[in-house]
Amino acid sequence: MDIVGDIKRTFKEGSALTRLIYINIGVFLLLKIIGVFFYHSGQSIPLYQWLSVPSVTEALVQRPWTPITYMFLHQGFIHLLFNMLGLYWFGQLFLYHFEGDKLLGVYLMGGLWGAFLYIVAYNLFPAFNSVYGLLLGASASVFAILVAIAFYDPNREIHLFFIGRFPLKYVAAFYILLSVIGISSTNPGGNIAHLGGAFWGWFYIYQLRKGKDMGAGLVGFVNKIGEFLAGLFKHKSKMKVTYRKPPRDDHEYNRQKHKQQDEINRILDKIAKTGYDSLTKQEKELLFKQGKK
Structure with missing residues (x-):
């Protein structure tokens, strides 16, 4: 069984949605494996702290990469499972209307807007003055995709377990309402980030209808980085290349x-x-x- 080869092939040939899910799962497994080694060696390493978005701006300046890394980071399996299910369901609906680069743009920019609103809220509202928070997870990005497709195709119906069929616009409104209510719960930072992602999902489609792809610049930059890294790790082929002549008759x-x-x-x-x-x-x-x- 060539499991590694099959994974490489499906990642290379798969859609942007497939790659995003693979990256999230891969990061989760990698950090868990690293954690096992450090646990058995009697040492501890603050991996999650170094990859999550801190609410304190002084710490954020020291870890400027976290607004990107946090959106691929999950500490528990249930957290990962629900985010990946949401990413798959709503990502499939998104890809029904748009190409993969747009999905990647909404995912990345939705995550960045989630981190931005989270940092602003924690440094602006008095309720968070004495709180040191850490933000991690793909939920802000998933919210961005959900709201984007709900705003673009609001009357498309999806089937909800034990409930029945509901238009996307009501599903998105329900989750946004839950996030607003949840700000006063045990996870205020996560719910604030959801709203940041939701805002970007709406704003992206609003601008796209005007002919402006607001995520194209970031996606182009990411693609160039990917091509550069692929060139660094690409092995030179040892196979002899032969060119077949076209059939004569x-x-x-x-x-x-x-x-x-x-x-x-x-x-x-x-x-x-x-x-x-x-x-x-x-x-x-x-x-x-x-x-x-």
Whole structure:
């Protein structure tokens, strides 16, 4: 079973939604594994403190990366599970109307607006004067996606367990109301961040209808960083590249197509006998390319 290879392939070929979910899960597992090693060594390392957004501006200046890292950070499995379910459900609805770059823009900018409103509130309102808070989680970004798609397609109905079908606009309004009420609960910072994300989701669609993609600049910058990092870690291929000449006539063309179909049939027979995991990497790639035609 080539699990690592399959993960790499689905990450590379998957949508922006797939990649965001993979990154969130990957960060969660990585930090948990690192934590186990430090626990058994008798040491402690404040990983979550260094990656979460602090409410105190002095600490934020020392950790300026946190408004980005916090939106991929989850301390508990239930926290991760519910955020990823929301990201998947609402992200799928978003991708029904828009391409992946726009989803990434709403996710990132929604998270940044959530962090911004959280920092402003904790340093502006007297209720938080003596509170040192830490913000983490993807919920502000998920709220941004939910409100964006609800504002764009308000009457689209979704099925809610044990309740039935409801228009998206009421679902978004309900969650926003819960966040407003929840500011006075045990998680005021998280609920404030939800409202920041919700604002961005509305503002993004409002500007998009005017022809302005307000997240395009950030997404372009992120894509350039991704291309740069990919170039650094890309291994030079040791495979010999050969170029096939195009078929000279219809007879040659039909012969090549017949040969390719025989190979596909052989792979399908192999799957039927021994399962998909028994395929080689080359066989999986050939099957995938054939499926895209």
